[in-house]
Amino acid sequence: MSVLTRLTGGYGPGRKGAGARKTVTFGDASEVKGSPSWSLFSLLFVALVWWWIKRGPDPIINDRTFPSMRQTWDAFFELVDRGYRRVGLWDHTWASLWRVLKGLVYGVVVGVPVGFAMGLSNRLRGIFDPIVELLRPVPPLALLPLFIVWFGIGEGSKVNLLFFAAVWIMVIAARAGVLGVRGSKVHAAYSLGANRWQILRYVILPNALPDIFTGMRVALGVCWGTLVAAELTGTTTGLGAMIFAASKFFRMDIVVVSIITIGVIGVAMDLIMRFLERRLIPWRGKG
């Protein structure tokens, strides 16, 4: 095993795998697993471009437009140590995360029962269908003015906005989960003596969990993306607020640190959700 193979976990150049003896691999989805060595290369290339546009005493792009890597690095530690406007980077991050989690939890608590109702009853499906279909395509930010008037400029409008971003996704996911249950499973449960409540609790709910979980992953991503815009007004905490405040003073280093933090946390949240999914719903796709 070469050093490169070991570093890249067996993928990339020189890998030996199940496909080693296949004569055709183009178009064979099982042969496309990504390549960590190329991912590393791509990151290094981005760093190289960043270094190149900021090189020398008179760089191609000035500091008011984009910071150097060094400035970003320093800004990061400055933010961790002293914070921005006396609020530390982690406190800003936590403020944002907390809003997203609240919005998501409310979205799940409301969206899943509504989605279940829509998947189980013609009448409820009829009642909710026009509301869901009309409001689902509305970008959450379009409602920000209304929400500010209704819930105040502070936390209320933000959390409600994130709730709005999450709830339709959860409704659709839960409805799909209910409608996806195979008829023979429900019939089998009835024949085994289950009543309606037991069918719901022991067949339809576990059958819908994979879809609900996928919905939560999508909703989390959408909320995280909506959040920054929601934080542009009415708050001094949160990554979005930090970006907005810093940009007024052309502190592009702080802006970039915030952007990277948002990206890294987004990736981390998705990894955590995938991990939970593997642990909590090992039966996904095995029915």
Add this chain to the structure above:
Amino acid sequence: MKDLSVEGLGMVYELPKGGSVEALHDVSFDLEAGRLLTLLGPSGCGKTTLLNIIAGFLTPTSGSVTLGGDPIAGPGQERGMVFQQGALFEWQNVAQNVAFGPRMNRKKRSETNELVEDLLSTVGLQGFGDKAVYELSGGMQQRVALARCLANDPEVILMDEPLGALDALTREKMQSLILKLWQETGKTIVLVTHSVEEALYLGDRLFVMAPRPGRIEREYELPFAANGLHVDPREMKASPEFIEKREELLSLIWEMEEQIMGHEGGMA
């Protein structure tokens, strides 16, 4: 033990574009407790419809079904059901699947655990209780389905092509298992199948059904199932009597298929 009685059963499906299909026409029979009835016929002959009416999933357009004199109005645990595949609960392990019925009935946990152990060894799955159902082969999954159905001690077991998705070798083994369970438990079984050989080998009664309208075309009383466990199954299936019946049924079904094709050709 309760006899199953089917009286003048008719089922008409209205088509969404108008018109209707008569899936069952005046189907009547009595099935004494402890018999194994196989239903055979080309697709569209109403055999699955008949099974679903007995299970209580469908209400017939006319006629009635009674079990031990009680009319059937909906699904019930005195009529257990085994489906072709995919009806196990993949979020539960093997033992939990088998324990589903007793659990829904709030039976004592200790008794249920004992019962599950017994049933798993009956179907040849002792020691597999902790496995996820999706880790098992298709044949083993159907063994779980059988055990799950038996856990409620039903009067009648309805099987909708239970071995239809299995490979030929597994299928033969499972046929022997069904015979064994039938003889050991004395349950009434109604089994729908597409396989002539399976219908002959397992059925101690056999109905050949015909389509348009769905009806019972011919009835047989067969000796094979009763001896099935004492004679080597391959030997039995190779015996002259078996082959003779098999060819008779095959040509009967072929005739029906030709008529259907001719009918459709005429319509075109």
